[in-house]
Amino acid sequence: MKFSDRLEKRFTEMSTHYPTKRSVLVPMLLYIQDEVGAVTDEVIAEMARRVDLTELEVRNVVSYYSMMRTRPIGKYNFQVCTNVSCLLRGGEEILQHTQKKLGVKNKQSTPDGLFHVEEVECIGACSWAPAMMLNYEYHENLTAEKIDELIAGLKKKEEQ
Amino acid sequence: MAYLVSHPDEVKVVSKRFGRGAANLDRYLELDGYKAVQKALGMEADAIINEIKTSNLRGRGGAGFPTGLKWSFVPKQSAKPKYVLCNGDESEPGTCKDRLIFEHDPHSVIEGVMIAAMAVGSKTGFIYLRGEYRYLVEIMEKAVADAYARGFIGKNIFGSGKDLEVYVHSGAGAYEVGEESALMESLEGKRGIPRIRPPFPAVVGLWGGPTVINNAETLASVPHIMLGGGQWFADIGTPKNGGTHLVSISGNVERPGVYELPLGYNLKKMIYEVAGGIQGGRKLKGVVPGGSSVPILLPEEIDIPADYDGLAKAGSMLGSGAVIVLDETMCIVRFAKRVIEFYQHESCGWCIPCREGTDWLRKTLTRFHAGHGVMKDIDNLKYLADNMLGRTFCPLGDAAAMPIISYVQKYRPEFEAHLDGKPCPLEKVHESVLV
Numbered sequence: 001m002k003f004s005d006r007l008e009k010r011f012t013e014m015s016t017h018y019p020t021k022r023s024v025l026v027p028m029l030l031y032i033q034d035e036v037g038a039v040t041d042e043v044i045a046e047m048a049r050r051v052d053l054t055e056l057e058v059r060n061v062v063s064y065y066s067m068m069r070t071r072p073i074g075k076y077n078f079q080v081c082t083n084v085s086c087l088l089r090g091g092e093e094i095l096q097h098t099q100k101k102l103g104v105k106n107k108q109s110t111p112d113g114l115f116h117v118e119e120v121e122c123i124g125a126c127s128w129a130p131a132m133m134l135n136y137e138y139h140e141n142l143t144a145e146k147i148d149e150l151i152a153g154l155k156k157k158e159e160q
Numbered sequence: 161m162a163y164l165v166s167h168p169d170e171v172k173v174v175s176k177r178f179g180r181g182a183a184n185l186d187r188y189l190e191l192d193g194y195k196a197v198q199k200a201l202g203m204e205a206d207a208i209i210n211e212i213k214t215s216n217l218r219g220r221g222g223a224g225f226p227t228g229l230k231w232s233f234v235p236k237q238s239a240k241p242k243y244v245l246c247n248g249d250e251s252e253p254g255t256c257k258d259r260l261i262f263e264h265d266p267h268s269v270i271e272g273v274m275i276a277a278m279a280v281g282s283k284t285g286f287i288y289l290r291g292e293y294r295y296l297v298e299i300m301e302k303a304v305a306d307a308y309a310r311g312f313i314g315k316n317i318f319g320s321g322k323d324l325e326v327y328v329h330s331g332a333g334a335y336e337v338g339e340e341s342a343l344m345e346s347l348e349g350k351r352g353i354p355r356i357r358p359p360f361p362a363v364v365g366l367w368g369g370p371t372v373i374n375n376a377e378t379l380a381s382v383p384h385i386m387l388g389g390g391q392w393f394a395d396i397g398t399p400k401n402g403g404t405h406l407v408s409i410s411g412n413v414e415r416p417g418v419y420e421l422p423l424g425y426n427l428k429k430m431i432y433e434v435a436g437g438i439q440g441g442r443k444l445k446g447v448v449p450g451g452s453s454v455p456i457l458l459p460e461e462i463d464i465p466a467d468y469d470g471l472a473k474a475g476s477m478l479g480s481g482a483v484i485v486l487d488e489t490m491c492i493v494r495f496a497k498r499v500i501e502f503y504q505h506e507s508c509g510w511c512i513p514c515r516e517g518t519d520w521l522r523k524t525l526t527r528f529h530a531g532h533g534v535m536k537d538i539d540n541l542k543y544l545a546d547n548m549l550g551r552t553f554c555p556l557g558d559a560a561a562m563p564i565i566s567y568v569q570k571y572r573p574e575f576e577a578h579l580d581g582k583p584c585p586l587e588k589v590h591e592s593v594l595v
Binding site for chain 1: 163165241250251252253254255256258259286290291292293294295325327329330331332333334335346347348349350351352367408409410411412416417418448452482484485486487490494495498499502505506508
């Protein structure tokens, strides 16, 4: 596969930071995923070639990190935290509400490919619980109404 | 963006630039930025370490190890390059403080890395942030680029003849990587599986070179110590517990938030005065004083100083300074189940007591909470957890076992109330108070 100019630039720059080639692997795979949508077989083959590892060795790294995925998901990823601080402020109820509203179960995407819902572990928003991430963006002090507004806003944005 | 709170009892040291635009380099310079590192450049390495030792600064990531002592373990001469590694993989449930440092005062972290590098004779520093903190990676990358542009880092810093490269590195979602040896594995592009110690990172760390690993808050405290003096910092806290720390208060309190308080500040006062008391005027059930991995304290156990030694004396830990408050409507079995689900998910599977222990605890607690528990399960939970303690490569096994043991010991009647097919007595109560 061919990297975009941005990825190519990042790869070249990052490779100068470390004494070993494979050290770029974790952040680089995530940056690629952000562009491509998933750490696909092609991505794994390309990175293995670039850092002199076998595909299996790269796969081994991919499977360890919870943010990496090998298949693409819905465009807007609702990652709702239900860990203890969120649990105490209604995080589980927020998760259930989001799933019901979008008609999907945990780690499922809507058929139109727009939304994905995922229960996640602590995201570091404990003092502003309940909280979630929407494609790297924090949403905090959540209520069911805020979830509804978010979904409605995104749907509207997509229709335009 | 995280919201800032304030309370008159706060002593703002690490947080003194929060909300003042210090992510901008010029603004940071106006607020005494990069003065500490220039002072350090004029000092002998041993003098820097002694200043940190005098300050009684201890690791803010959770273990509370004396920072100056840690730095002194790095050998003076080394055939391999030495490294400084800032641990910004903040993942302990309840903890959201390093996030504020990276967001509001990114240059203080760089300055802390620089001073640590001066103290141990390193030419390379890494700042590792958890993958979820992407917006902070961007803030940190900009801060590092700005510092390079002014010649604060790179070659011949501040005309001292010394070189120092600083790089920002992103993780990709793993609690375990917050453990120092797993952190190094991850930075080296591998699965975050802990290394056996000894040798400790100070001797054999990143790529085999001596490595100092400090939490972001620890490093952000360093420039203030260099400017104010070790004794000044030590005097803010209690004996052997120097300075202030950022407390992330969460759960059922009226005013959750991140507050900076002197070490040794009374835990009860922290909850009832600083955080405004229990949400909705309800009754306190328990306090987890240092992140989800530490033993819980009962309401009658919290009238104590919140510092490393005070909490150890009370049978718990200061940990990462994350105070999680439970009110009377939270079922302890449900809470325990959620805690163990987390540790089971995050266990890397490398050692058996942790991999199997967390899984059996999760299975037992899940069945138990659903009303299918039997009396024997209660003792079994403690038996399983007891057998994990001290038997794993890294502290994750202990982190999973310690809280479970404390829940069973301190709330046994509530566990017993779930037996024989009885539904959770608090499920509906909890739902009714959620707003």
